[in-house]
Amino acid sequence: MDKIDVIIIGAGIAGIQSAYYIQKNCPHLSYKILESRSDLGGTWDLMKYPGVRSDSDMYTYGYSFNPWHGTSIASGEEIKDYIDQTAERFDIKQHIKFNQSVKTLDWIKNSWVVNNQIQAKYVICCTGYYDYDNVNLPSIDKQELYQGTIVHPQHWNNTDFKHKDVAIVGSGCTAITMLPKIAEQAKSVTLIQRSPGWITSIDSKERSTRLKKTLQSLKNYFYCRLFKNKIKEKFKANHYYTPDRIPSYDVWDQRVCCTTDWQYFTAMNKLNVRTETSEIYQWKPQGLMLTNNKIIKSDITIMATGFNIKLLGDIEITVNGKPININESSWYKGMMYSGVPNLFSMFGYVNFSWTARCELISKRISKIINYMTKKKLQTCTPKYLGKTTPPPLQSNYILRAMNKFPRKTYKFSQNYFKEWITFKWSKINDGAVEFK
Numbered sequence: 001m002d003k004i005d006v007i008i009i010g011a012g013i014a015g016i017q018s019a020y021y022i023q024k025n026c027p028h029l030s031y032k033i034l035e036s037r038s039d040l041g042g043t044w045d046l047m048k049y050p051g052v053r054s055d056s057d058m059y060t061y062g063y064s065f066n067p068w069h070g071t072s073i074a075s076g077e078e079i080k081d082y083i084d085q086t087a088e089r090f091d092i093k094q095h096i097k098f099n100q101s102v103k104t105l106d107w108i109k110n111s112w113v114v115n116n117q118i119q120a121k122y123v124i125c126c127t128g129y130y131d132y133d134n135v136n137l138p139s140i141d142k143q144e145l146y147q148g149t150i151v152h153p154q155h156w157n158n159t160d161f162k163h164k165d166v167a168i169v170g171s172g173c174t175a176i177t178m179l180p181k182i183a184e185q186a187k188s189v190t191l192i193q194r195s196p197g198w199i200t201s202i203d204s205k206e207r208s209t210r211l212k213k214t215l216q217s218l219k220n221y222f223y224c225r226l227f228k229n230k231i232k233e234k235f236k237a238n239h240y241y242t243p244d245r246i247p248s249y250d251v252w253d254q255r256v257c258c259t260t261d262w263q264y265f266t267a268m269n270k271l272n273v274r275t276e277t278s279e280i281y282q283w284k285p286q287g288l289m290l291t292n293n294k295i296i297k298s299d300i301t302i303m304a305t306g307f308n309i310k311l312l313g314d315i316e317i318t319v320n321g322k323p324i325n326i327n328e329s330s331w332y333k334g335m336m337y338s339g340v341p342n343l344f345s346m347f348g349y350v351n352f353s354w355t356a357r358c359e360l361i362s363k364r365i366s367k368i369i370n371y372m373t374k375k376k377l378q379t380c381t382p383k384y385l386g387k388t389t390p391p392p393l394q395s396n397y398i399l400r401a402m403n404k405f406p407r408k409t410y411k412f413s414q415n416y417f418k419e420w421i422t423f424k425w426s427k428i429n430d431g432a433v434e435f436k
């Protein structure tokens with residue numbers, strides 16, 4: 001059996017970040033990244049739908065050790081290239097084993113056995129948060145009747161929408177991002193949504209710095225949470241928000257979507273674009289029938305209906321022969337699970353750049369490992385403790401998945417300022433983790 005100090009699972013933006021910090025802060029350790037796909041990039045290798053791009057700024061989403069120098073908002077292709085170049089520049093690529101899907105992790109005799117093949121002291125799961133294979137498709141009656149094509153943005157497969165009647169179901173970031181691109185070539189586009197979303201516009205040529213963007217994004221977020229009515233009035237100054245088109249929730253109850261250069265709002269003024277705010281009743285041969293009895297005729301229906309949350313890459317985990325159900329564990333700092341030794345995982349911000357939190361976790365992991373090396377310790381295992389805390393966002397994909405997250409969480413605030421301080425300055429042996 002191969003022996004290695006650290007196994008990182010997943011070569012997405014977080015996996016490469018994690019490898020950088022292991023390499024830099026724990027140079028005495030050997031590591032490998034196991035990636036189930038044939039290329040790196042994760043989300044940015046998978047998503048190919050028209051217009052795919054970042055929806056938070058790249059200065060905070062990019063790596064602090066390899067600062068982003070382009071525009072604030074970047075295309076999916078640019079982000080994939082950036083991850084690729086980073087892995088190349090810091091000699092991380094040679095550590096990746098592609099086409100290696102991790103199915104099992106077994107903790108036996110104080111080390112991890114990965115897929116019955118590799119023995120490792122530590123495992124870091126950078127497996128993202130959603131299922132790459134099974135998309136979230138709402139169940140709508142009589143689908144067998146529909147004569148058009150149903151597509152999910154996650155499995156785009158070069159769908160040809162030129163001169164076609166297209167319906168897009170959804171109101172999240174994906175729908176808002178793709179609509180202007182689809183409207184450029186389709187015969188017609190109808191956006192079907194239960195509730196419109198809060199959308200803001202960003203200058204596509206904007207340039208900034210990491211510090212400026214960090215302060216600006218967090219100030220905006222907390223302002224929105226504190227002055228809910230004031231911020232709604234500000235959004236409503238945009239003529240798009242007519243009285244019959246006001247979102248049913250407060251700003252930042254769900255992630256605020258962005259469009260670049262007002263493209264989404266400009267597209268809405270086109271003759272071939274319209275929105276329908278209604279529940280869906282059932283499929284008809286021509287398209288979707290809504291509960292208001294309208295039938296939306298379409299050749300293609302794009303289900304921009306979000307993800308199926310999947311934590312820890314669906315890996316079967318056992319500890320000393322006992323299967324682990326992480327839903328019944330406590331989530332220590334959103335990075336470790338009670339009763340599961342020497343296993344770390346990434347979960348980023350949903351109200352700020354995902355990677356900003358993954359960076360805090362990566363640095364903390366190397367501190368924990370170095371502490372253990374210095375004290376000649378073998379295991380670190382969070383204790384079962386904590387209270388149930390409410391979900392960080394009311395987004396449907398999070399609410400749908402509450403039975404997949406650890407039920408009990410140690411306070412996990414989704415507040416970058418607070419966590420920057422606590423991850424950096426709190427004691428490694430803080431009483432919540434048992435070191436042996």
Ligand SMILES: Cc1cc2nc3c(=O)[nH]c(=O)nc-3n(C[C@H](O)[C@H](O)[C@H](O)COP(=O)(O)OP(=O)(O)OC[C@H]3O[C@@H](n4cnc5c(N)ncnc54)[C@H](O)[C@@H]3O)c2cc1C
Pocket residue numbers: 009010011012013014015034035036037040041042043044047052053054055056057061100101102103126127128129130132312313314315346349352353354355
């Ligand atoms: C279109 C889109 C735009 C987004 N834009 C932003 C944004 O602007 N800002 C932001 O903060 N967030 C954004 N997000 C959220 C985004 O998913 C994360 O920011 C980020 O890409 C997640 O990175 P990750 O490396 O944690 O996971 P992923 O990118 O999902 O990568 C996980 C990797 O792990 C691999 N893997 C999974 N399971 C296994 C296994 N069992 N064995 C081996 N390998 C495995 C996968 O193949 C994949 O390569 C966006 C998401 C989408 C879909």
